[in-house]
Amino acid sequence: MRMSKLFFQTLREAPADADVRSHQLMLRAALVRQVAAGIFEYMPLGLRVKKKIEAIMRDEMDAIDGQEIVMPVVQPAALWKRTGRWYEIGDDLARLTDRNGRELVLGMTHEEVITELAAGVINSYRQLPVMLYQIQTKFRDEPRPRGGLIRVREFTMKDGYSFHPDISSLDSYYPLVYQAYFNIFGRAGLEVIAVESDTGMMGGTMAHEFMALTEVGEDTLILCDACGYQANRQVATFVKPEDESRAEEEALPLEEVATPEVNTIAALAEFLEIPESRTAKALFLVATIEEDGQEKEQFVFAVVRGDMDLNETKLTNALKARQLRPAQVEEIRAIGAEPGYGSPVGILRDEVLLVVDDLIPRSPNLVAGANRAGWHLRNVNCGRDYQPDLTADLVAAAAGHSCPNCQAPLNAVRGVEVGNIFKLGTKYSEAMEAAFLDEDGGSAPMVMGCYGIGSGRLMASVIETNNDDNGIVWPITIAPYQLYLVSLATRRTPEVTETAEEVYAQLQDAGIEVLYDDRDERAGVKFNDADLLGIPLRLTIGARGVKNGVAELKLRRGDEIRELPLDDILKHVQAVIENEENAILDKVISEPLT
RNA sequence: CGGGGAGUAGCGCAGCUCGGUAGCGCGCUUCGUUCGGGACGAAGAGGUCGGAGGUUCAAAUCCUCUCUCCCCGACCA
Known part of the structure; x- marks a missing residue:
């Protein structure tokens, strides 16, 4: 491609809207443009990267017997009503109505459609297992898109779905996807770690997230350097700090203490001159819980120790709740508690589901609120002063x-979730009545797995972790072009243009992806654009070199400049490209899932 | 949805406090000189100042409403 013909415009300064590094560089390097919040268009250079990433995805999916299909973006609401997600999912699901008043949704994921598809085609265990995938646009009306392509509303995702005759078939397939994912990220030059994760709204029994470690990530990961334990903060567990000396402590009598204007744990600890671990933190929430097929709201009073933070995912799971929201002040007062001074002692127990962290019963004589402003209670003891409805691990690891x-x-580190894999089980196949006849002639629901990777988020994550002061540093496997050919010709050096044109033709004929800077620009402009665009190899043809029969080769990552003989240039360039590719492939992680 | 910030030329910004009819740098066009890390000179093009309403002789500037974008939080297969 000739730069003189390329549809692009590099920017010397980043648009003020762009905050994160990858977003700035994508705009400056003319990969994408933003159309609206969380909605982008890809320009030629960006699209080439996206296509390369997706080619790797296809390759790896095909290698584990995936078969590519395409499903619609616009889907009938009826499908989503059958699984109940039409009701469960809130405003993230974009809904619309067609001219005939039919309700439609923009697909944010495709479990409903694919399960119906599988149900229609698969009748027999002989057709299982099967893996289907697509690379398709999704739309999620995110409450807050952010970080350029890190979190968007419209995006392209590779989503795969596997169907199995039984759990053991899924169990044996799942590790293949797990490794395929490492292959995809590794080949794209992105370092990731896999962590166990919550199954969230997808349902299912086991899930992993593939995380790129970067500060701009929205997830917090809990890692152990010693043994390799890795988990999303949402599900991470830890050994609770057991204080042996205190566990034996005698339960002391309850005692009210005046604490004017003290309504945070930190202020309380300071005021009473005690550690935060000697206080009990009260949290007021309202859970949506399904009971006898009916959804109802339940006030939840959660108690954790003052030095810990509630993990809402754990609480949600412990309650088997559909949703959890903070309680309103009026709701809190209605159950006899007081915001800032909440206590499990003396609330209207009939209306409250009282849940305590499992550390609370082992922590005697805590300071809790007194359910009236300006007062706290000393020596509150779980079991003596109040009886919880449920005791569970409720707090976040840190x-x-x-x-x-x-x-x-x-x-604790930050990460971007670039991919995820789930063992779904039969949640969707049961709802959609996707059954097959097994060997014994009996009908059984298919067991499913699902597997997603966002193309754009992957691209952004690669940039986020591969850049320097001058621009992007693409891994050669997904770079828009492999080589940036710089012609430093002037009007007085037609031989340079001639040579550059010859080299361009020669490299192109050999199948090398060349971005040829034939513009009438100064050397500095060309070099700076080459750096900004991040093309892995830069080959410079200048008057000096032509005179000596050489061209200069420089790698984007690194400072070394090598002179290559012009009459044998193809061989050298090919060798360097191969070398660069191998350097990336060598780093692909092979980590059998146990 | 709560909190904060911002909308003036393709990009970055000034002008707004104190109303007088829009400016700077980069980029873009033409010509000339330059030519190995973002050249120089000259001449140009480009803006209903996010939108609507109001105050005023006069609004980018003051008032009201509204839309959009960004950041933090809530939320999030």
Whole structure:
């Protein structure tokens, strides 16, 4: 491709809207443009990267017997009503009505459609297992798109769905996808780690997220350097700090203490001169719980120790709740509690589901609120002063906590979720009546898995982790072009243009992807654009070199400049490209899932 | 949805406090000189100042409403 013909415009300065590095670079390098919040268009260079990423996805999906299909973006609401997600999912699901008043949705994922498709085609266990995937546009009306392509509303996703005759078939297939995912990210030059994750609205029994470690990530990961434990903060566990000396402590009498204007744990600990671990934190929430097929709202009073944070995912799971929201002040008062001074002692127990973290019964004589402003209670003891309805692990693991496997201190890092895999089980096949006849002639629902990767988010994550002050540093496997050919010709050096044209033709004929800078620009402009665009190889043809029969080769990552003989240039370039490719493939992680 | 910030030329910004009819840098066009890391000179093109309403002789500037975008939080297969 000739730069003189390329549809692009590099920007010297990043648009003020762009905050994160990858977003700035994508705009400056003319990969994408933003059309609206969370909605982007891809320009030629960006689309080439996207296509390369997707080619890798196809390759790896095909390698584990995936078969590519395409499903619609616009889907009938009826499908989503059958699984109940039409009611469960809120405003994230974009809904519309056609001219005849039919309700439609914009697909945010395709379980409903694919399950119906599979149900229509698959009748027999002989047709199983099967893996279907697509690379398709999704739309989620996110409440807050952010970070350029990190979190968007309209995006392209590779989503795959596998169908199995039984759980063991899924169990044996799942690790293949797990490895295929490492292959995809590795080949795209993105370092990721896999963490166990919550199954969330997808349902299912086991799930992993593939995370790119970067500060712009929205997820917090809990890692153990000592033993390799890795989990999303949503599900991470840890060994609760057991204080042996205190566990034996005698329960002391309840005692009210005046604490004017003290309505946070930090202020309370300071005011009473006690550690936060000697206080009880009260949290007021309202859960949506399904009971006898009916949804109802239930006030939930959660108690965790003052030095810990509630993990809402754990609480949601412990309650088997559909949803959880903070309670309103009026709701809190209605059950006899007071915001900022909440206590499990003396509330209207009939209306409240009282849930305590499993550390609370082992922590005697805590300071809790007194359910009236300006007062707290000393020596509150679970079991003596109040009886919880449920005791469970409710708190979030954090840096410094003890690893659940080896007790070493845990680390917390930020990550971007670039892919995920789920064992769905039969949630969708049952709802959609996707059954098959097994060997015994009996009917059984198919067991499903689902597997997603966002193309754009992957691209952004690669840029986020592969750039320097001058621009992007693409892994050669997904770079828009492999080689940037710079012609430094002037009007007085037609031989340079001639040579550059010859080299361009020669490299192109050999199948090398060349971006040829034939513009009438100064050297500095060309070099700076080459750096900004991040093309892995830069080959410069200048007057000096032509005179000596050489061209200069420089790698984007690195400073070394090598002179290559012009009469044998193809061989050298090919060798360097191969070398660069191998350097990336060598880093692909092989991590059998146990 | 709560909190904060911002909309003036393709991009980055000034002008707004104190109303007087829009400016700077980069980019873009033409000509000339230059030509190995974002050249120089000259001449140009380009803006209903996000939108609507109001105040005023006069509004980018003051008032009201509204739309959009960004950041933090809530939320999130």
